[in-house]
Amino acid sequence: DTGVSQDPRHKITKRGQNVTFRCDPISEHNRLYWYRQTLGQGPEFLTYFQNEAQLEKSRLLSDRFSAERPKGSFSTLEIQRTEQGDSAMYLCASSLGRISGNTIYFGEGSWLTVV
Amino acid sequence: AQSVTQLDSQVPVFEEAPVELRCNYSSSVSVYLFWYVQYPNQGLQLLLKYLSGSTLVESINGFEAEFNKSQTSFHLRKPSVHISDTAEYFCAVSDQGGNKLVFGAGTILRVKS
Numbered sequence: 391d392t393g394v395s396q397d398p399r400h401k402i403t404k405r406g407q408n409v410t411f412r413c414d415p416i417s418e419h420n421r422l423y424w425y426r427q428t429l430g431q432g433p434e435f436l437t438y439f440q441n442e443a444q445l446e447k448s449r450l451l452s453d454r455f456s457a458e459r460p461k462g463s464f465s466t467l468e469i470q471r472t473e474q475g476d477s478a479m480y481l482c483a484s485s486l487g488r489i490s491g492n493t494i495y496f497g498e499g500s501w502l503t504v505v
Numbered sequence: 506a507q508s509v510t511q512l513d514s515q516v517p518v519f520e521e522a523p524v525e526l527r528c529n530y531s532s533s534v535s536v537y538l539f540w541y542v543q544y545p546n547q548g549l550q551l552l553l554k555y556l557s558g559s560t561l562v563e564s565i566n567g568f569e570a571e572f573n574k575s576q577t578s579f580h581l582r583k584p585s586v587h588i589s590d591t592a593e594y595f596c597a598v599s600d601q602g603g604n605k606l607v608f609g610a611g612t613i614l615r616v617k618s
Contacts, residue, residue, distance in 0.1 A: 432608030
C-alpha cells in the first residue's frame with residue numbers, strides 16, 4: 391500500500407499560466423476527492439469522483455478549474471489562467487466507497503504559489 | 506448542510522499535562538464525526554471517528570473524543586500529552602450519506618517541555 395501520491399509537491403507559477411496537478415489514489419479505491427487548503431483554514435471540498443464519474447463539484451470550483459479521472463484511476467486537477475487567490479495547498483484523497491465506515495486517506499498535498 | 510466550529514485556533518500546553526481541543530458542529534441531519542491530525546509538511550491522517558454506538562471513541566495513541574448529541578460537540582482529549590503530539594488537529598463532519606467531509610478551521614496544539 392503506497393498511499394495517496396500527489397505530484398508535484400510544490401509549484402510556483404506566474405499569474406495567468408496554467409498548472410496541472412496529478413493524484414494517484416490508493417489502488418482499488420473507487421472514490422477520489424480534491425480539497426483546497428489555505429493558511430489558517432481547514433480543507434475545503436472541491437469535487438469528488440466515483441470511478442471515472444465526477445459526481446459533485448463545489449461552487450468553489452470556478453470555470454477555470456477542471457478535474458478529470460480517466461479510466462477511474464489517477465486524477466488531474468487543472469487550473470487555467472491562475473490568479474494569486476489560487477495560491478493554496480491542493481489535497482487529494484481516496485476511499486473505498488462512501489465515508490460511512492470507510493476512512494478517507496489523504497495525500498501530502500501539492501502547494502501552489504502564484505506570483 | 507453541515508458546519509464545524511473549532512473554538513481554539515491554538516492551544517499551548519506543557520508536556521504531560523492534559524488537553525482538550527473543542528469542536529462543535531451544526532447539522533440538520535444525523536452525522537458522522539472525525540478528528541484528523543496534520544503534522545508539519547504532511548497530509549492529514551485520521552485520528553479517530555464516531556459512526557454509531559458508544560459515544561466515546563479512542564485512538565491508538567491515547568486520544569479520545571466523546572460525541573454529545575445534545576451539545577452538538579465532539580471534543581478531543583488526551584490525559585497526558587507528549588512533545589510528539591505537536592501538530593494541527595482538524596475536526597470534520599459528514600452526513601450519513603457520506604459523500605464528503607466538512608472541516609473546521611483547525612487547532613494547533615503546541616506541546617512545550
